[in-house]
Amino acid sequence: MDGNTTVDQEYYRMMEELQQLDFALVELTLYLDTHPDDMQALQQFNQLSQQRQQAAYRFECRYGPLMQFGHSYSRYPWQWMDTPWPWQV
Amino acid sequence: MNNQLREWHPYVGPFDPCPPMRVKTYIVPPNLFAPFQPANLQQYSLPEALRLGTLWPAYYSPYESRMLEGRS
Numbered sequence: 195m196d197g198n199t200t201v202d203q204e205y206y207r208m209m210e211e212l213q214q215l216d217f218a219l220v221e222l223t224l225y226l227d228t229h230p231d232d233m234q235a236l237q238q239f240n241q242l243s244q245q246r247q248q249a250a251y252r253f254e255c256r257y258g259p260l261m262q263f264g265h266s267y268s269r270y271p272w273q274w275m276d277t278p279w280p281w282q283v
Numbered sequence: 284m285n286n287q288l289r290e291w292h293p294y295v296g297p298f299d300p301c302p303p304m305r306v307k308t309y310i311v312p313p314n315l316f317a318p319f320q321p322a323n324l325q326q327y328s329l330p331e332a333l334r335l336g337t338l339w340p341a342y343y344s345p346y347e348s349r350m351l352e353g354r355s
Contacts, residue, residue, distance in 0.1 A: 210330075210333075213333055214329040214330055214332070214333045215329065217329075217332060217333045217338075218329050218332055218333075218338055221332065221337065221338040221339075222338070225320065225338075228319070228320070229320070229322060232322050232323075234322070234323060235322070
């Protein structure tokens with residue numbers, strides 16, 4: 195991602211998928227805080243977090259790291275400071 | 284109208300400087316009535332949940348803005 199390459203539709207689609215998964219995970223986390231013995235919700239939470247990891251992995255393979263400080267990999271050369279940044283897309 | 288909308292009528296004194304607001308409304312979200320969430324509630328699909336702001340239809344509260352309506 196160099197200069198001012200515009201990102202393709204796939205970028206937005208994968209980003210939205212991540213957002214959907216993340217929001218559901220937040221909701222389930224808050225729910226499980228008060229319902230620790232709800233097996234069905236816990237299974238859903240684990241399934242969704244696995245899906246989220248896979249979605250994030252696919253995204254990062256294609257568009258670079260999502261997080262920093264060792265939470266994401268980077269290709270060569272260092273991709274972290276490439277544009278676009280999340281607020282620019 | 285929206286079943287979560289409640290309204291009340293503020294006191295209007297004879298010496299109020301500004302035109303009075305005779306009706307004021309507020310929202311009563313579902314979590315007031317069922318604070319402890321029952322298990323295995325029906326869920327929205329993920330895209331809907333993200334857009335509507337909740338995973339469970341039982342706790343959905345639209346909270347539309349009334350800014351566009353004229354002064355009541």
